Amino acid sequence: MTNKVMLSGLIVAHNEEQVIEDALKSLHFCDEIVVVLDRTDDGSVALAKKYATKVIEGGLDEGFEVEGVRRNTGIEACKGDWVLELDADERISPALADEIVQTIRYGQKQGYYLLPVHNFVGERHVQYGWAGSFGTNSVARLFTKGSKTWGDGLVHPKVELQNKLGRLTQPIIHLVDTDINDMVDRLKRYTDARAQDLAKEGLPKFRTTLRKGLTRFYKSYFARKGYKEGRMGFLLALMAMLFVVLSHIKAEVEIQKSGR
The missing domain is CATH 3.90.550.10 (Spore Coat Polysaccharide Biosynthesis Protein SpsA; Chain A)
Structure with missing residues (x-):
């Protein structure tokens, strides 16, 4: 240098x-x-x-x-x-x-x-x-x-x-990731961590989360042309949506367990 x-x-x-x-x-x-x-x-x-x-x-x-x-x-x-x-x-x-x-x-x-x-x-x-x-x-x-x-x-x-x-x-x-199994494992890790953040921050209504998840699917598959990648593109869009929805559901469970 x-x-x-x-x-x-x-x-x-x-x-x-x-x-x-x-x-x-x-x-x-x-x-x-x-x-x-x-x-x-x-x-x-x-x-x-x-x-x-x-x-x-x-x-x-x-x-x-x-x-x-x-x-x-x-x-x-x-x-x-x-x-x-x-x-x-x-x-x-x-x-x-x-x-x-x-x-x-x-x-x-x-x-x-x-x-x-x-x-x-x-x-x-x-x-x-x-x-x-x-x-x-x-x-x-x-x-x-x-x-x-x-x-x-x-x-x-x-x-x-x-x-x-x-x-x-x-x-x-x-x-x-090395393969699809790695992608699924990463989804679990990320949603576990995000759920902890959401439990502290407070949750929106589930319909708001669902709408956000569907928007992410649309953005990934259509706006960002994931369809060009075939099934892999569909999987990426699905993961983007599931990250939002699963994080919300896991946070709800966490809140119920803690009695908040």
Whole structure:
């Protein structure tokens, strides 16, 4: 990297020993790599320490059950002028690495860049139909410190962004799931976590949730052209709808159990 700016690579993860090493390797061009680990009990710690400049481990005492807390902790720990945020199941290609270096080399502006995303299920590049928590076609992952702040939430919290600078051309490679079974498992994890958030925030009427779920299905399958992916596109739309509806129902059960 040039001396003009410093770039920090950041990964926030839980138990990701199967995929985190390749993510860490793809950040080799960064001036430092920071890894934040939440209650990890697999080989992720050893792999992180092999590649990272700084490894932060935390648990309930640090509030690390909240995704936004983990991510903000990682951003704060970065020393770079710029931060490149990557998930353990994502990869930076050599072409994207070169584009990032050239983009920030002389940039003095404060703000963020959107990076396109190529989502894969197994070896299949699924281009259409991504919606909600199951995938996106672009993400704000390259930013100056102070330009991105994560909100509270156990899963996919809201993000506050300041000053969009543009969009890069080379994509992040996102290994979403290995197969349909993985997709179903992820739906369970995400709805469990989202239900906890909803139980604290308060629930809307079920018909409102159902309408939102149907809207997500429509957006995924029709507006985002999931139909072009055949049965996979239908499955993505179904997952987007079920995430909303199942989270609501699970939250109702949680509230009943706690007597709230």
